[in-house]
Amino acid sequence: MTTLDQTRPAEAGSPPTPPRPLPLRVAVPLAVAAGLALLAAFPPYGWWPLAPVGVAALAAATHRRRVRAGAALGFLTGVALFAPLLAWTNLHTGNLPWVLLSLSQAAYLALLGAATAWVSPLTDRHRAAWPVVTALLWVGQEALRDRTPFGGFPWGRLAFSQGDSPLLRLAALGGAPLVTFATALAGGLLLHLLWRSWRPTAAATWWPVAGLVVLLTVGLAVPVGVRGGGDRITVAIVQGNVPRLGLDFNAQRQAVLDNHVDATLDLARRVTSGEADRPDLVVWPENSSDIDPLRDPAAGARISQAADAVGVPVLVGAVLRGPGPGQVRNAGILWRPGTGPDTDQLYTKRHPVPFAEYVPMRDLARKVSSQVDRVRSDFVPGTEPGVLRTDVAVLGDVICFEVAYDGLVRDTVTGGAQLLVVQTNNATFDESEALQQMAMVRLRAVEHGRDALMASTVGVSGFVSPDGRVDGATGFNTGAVVVRQMRLGDGRTVATRVGVWPEVLLVVAAGLVLAGAAVPRRRRVVPG
Template sequence: MTTVDPDEKRTDAAQPRPAAPRPLPLAVAVPVAVAAGLALLVAFPPYGVWPLAPVGVALLAAATHRRRLRAGAGLGFLTGVAFFAPLLAWTNLHTGLLPWVLLSLLQAGYLALLGAATAWVSPLVDRVRWCWAPLTGVLWVGQEALRDRTPFGGFPWGRLAFSQGDSPLLRVAALGGAPLVTFAVATTGGLLLAAGWRRWDVGRWRQTRWWLPVAGLTAGAVLLCTAGLLVPVGRAGGGATVTVAIVQGNVPRLGLDFNAQRQAVLNNHVDATLELAGQVAAGTRPHPDLVVWPENASDIDPLRNPTAGARISQAADTIGAPILVGAVLLGPNAGQVRNAGILWRPGSGPDLDQLYVKRHPVPFAEYVPLRNIARMVSKQVDRVRTDFVAGSTPGVVRAGKVLLGDVICFEVAYDEVVRDTVTGGAQLLVVQTNNATFDAAEARQQLAMVQLRAVEHGRPALMASTVGVSGFVAPDGRVSDATGFNTREVVVRQLALTDGRTLATRVGLWPEVVLAGLAVAGLAAAAVLRRRQRVGPG
């Protein structure tokens, strides 16, 4: 019979248990969380240092790993403030500090939820190290899915995908749209973190074969970053070619009172179009098949104001091409207005069958939800005197030989609004926008969204702004003929139309649904593991 030495028993019992895994010291985690927000900020236009997006993701995940939920939420909130406050600084240029502060804090609240979720799944990551990267990816997609829809229809500005306008990962949009690009960026951040993380209990770390998962994850990060280059984008779909002119008429002065000069803004766009017609007649510019004016080019309803209508007809007749006019229309009922794109044909005027009304008006800018309650917070809401009425049909507009997919201003940030035009047959994506109340940074952030949409749906696209930035985007995301800001310019380009559909167009919302579902599953798995750890071995 085998006997056990009592001294050996005592020696084994005296062996100290390994220390529990620890988070980063709080004095380190706080600046790391702030640095995460700043890294995310610099990844977006106007800076455009897109490789910093996964770095920001990694820093936030590092700061919140192994934290209590409250601490994780607090650190996520710090990241959100450092990111959103400067990113959205253009919202306070002409409306005061309060809207900017409230919007920034609201958006930061979603990163607080992300921070808490990241802290929650820490036991799962510690148990299965390789899952850190995909968990980070799906949690970011889940956070954005929630932020894009709540409250009052959501505010998708600052999605990770919109930072990748010049990145190889932009090409992933052709497979699964913005959610898949966000997943790729966040997963890359998770891979970077897994490769660089060191346990604070150094003794245990050195006893493990840490180099195996690190080597694998580093190789995975390299593969993921280069995978985008293998995604085919920009393939022609057999459509015709069309020559399109963008008219950026500019406004007398920037700010909320730009529309106090409504007639001057309309005249600017008419006069710029007449100048283009003169250049066409002189043979210095090609004759356009279509002219695009921006949002708010006519804040005087041209269907009810004969003078405004006559001026637009003069422009259309002289250039000899239909004009897609961004206009504010009264009605359909008394006390209502609509933000619309209407096709104005030479010789016959407005084509009411080719009229798109903006489907996603901006809360607190184009309409005020819960006005009586909102007024208690700030009486500035009464600057929006009349609520805009939302349209109900996708912006598919037939203009001669081209079928347009018209979206207006911030609608370009919403996946389903753009996709509905492509499934409706649009061959060219058109974004009509008015940046007169913002700045060049906001305009460039919006142009990056147009780049993603062009790749996502394999369509040529353009953005027409009152003041800039306007320009064309190829189906592979390249920008051409981008205009300056606060200038009057007209750009003309021949585009090859596309009729085919990308995989992203076909699958629609399913990538986001699947990835967000995996995020929920990850949270549930972490809950089960936490419960088992509390109960302990039976």
């Protein structure tokens, strides 16, 4: 039997012989265990140290295998990760969308497994580069998955598993790609340490341990927040809840609107009686008014009633009809007391969710599942960043899944946003999905040095400080109003300034590694 620890003795002065590929009876369960370890790193579990463990396990399973075998093992890891991670997608739509989405995401880890196998001869020749190569390949895989197809689906990025890790603070330097790189680098160092441990000498083991210590120390040392701004405003999140969870939440649209109006009226009563601080701004979630308040006088009147009572602007999540027949927009609109909707301060969601808010290739998709016809009107994407100006602050608004996309959030900050706002509707999902989304808000707050909040129809809502800490988190499937002070930020972090460039450089480096691996592969055949 050939295993990771069975290396042939090296001649004096020569580098140790690289480990042989693990037997399949070991590699297959190890690949599955890698996916489960990665899963446990994400909310609702949040065992963040298991993310590097999962990276190490997948790298060990695929190392020195044939490319096809590496792809198959990577696919097993992907299924073990994504099938349970995305289980919230099948709660109300049946199993088919969940299965298709999980398999499509697992395919990207199949590419990662194939790439890891492909570069094995190169890492055998340059063993010290193994951890860095592992990290580069992870960043490359995520960069591809975040963008393809139909704009990509960034759920399950390693960076989003590190909410309580020292590595989260690296987001202030290079955003999510740098956090993913560091997390995967830690996994590569773990694997290298394991391999070196079978030849226990001080020279063999000290540097992987030192690398892990340095990585965590640097993470802890990175400053968070930005200079400038500093003024505080009081913000209220209104989580109105829905009568019942599920896809038919929009059939209850009047009740959902009434819930948010009534909760805001109650807040106004408590402010008047001195039980609560008067907010400077009230934030309602996505879909808080699925009745177009710009075209339905009754809906508009109810929102005006709430804004007038509380005496401050309300950021409303609304579905607006148009601009063309059969088209709708998912929008955030500022509703001012006394004057009503401020259509100059209106953000239209720029990245509608494919197969949920619009159906690409509808005729073909219908042949796969008639469920696509639940989406009766395609949402039209907006074209401008969500920079909304109130009397007291400039808001950076993104809607629901948009918080997962680096550029959509960054555009609001470079456009002048002093606070980050995420309006979302989790009524069709569950608490796990909401917690996973909150983890993304935490990373964005650190990345851009901004106070942030997430306002959900059903939870989880809450406030996030620039060091990633969550305050005032609400329960799931309940009504709540949370009021907190938020600090305005005007400066820019390194990550905000450099934008996409860290990811570009890491992806280019990954491409060079893949190209460079072709040379040693021509010189020898990798067993598998």
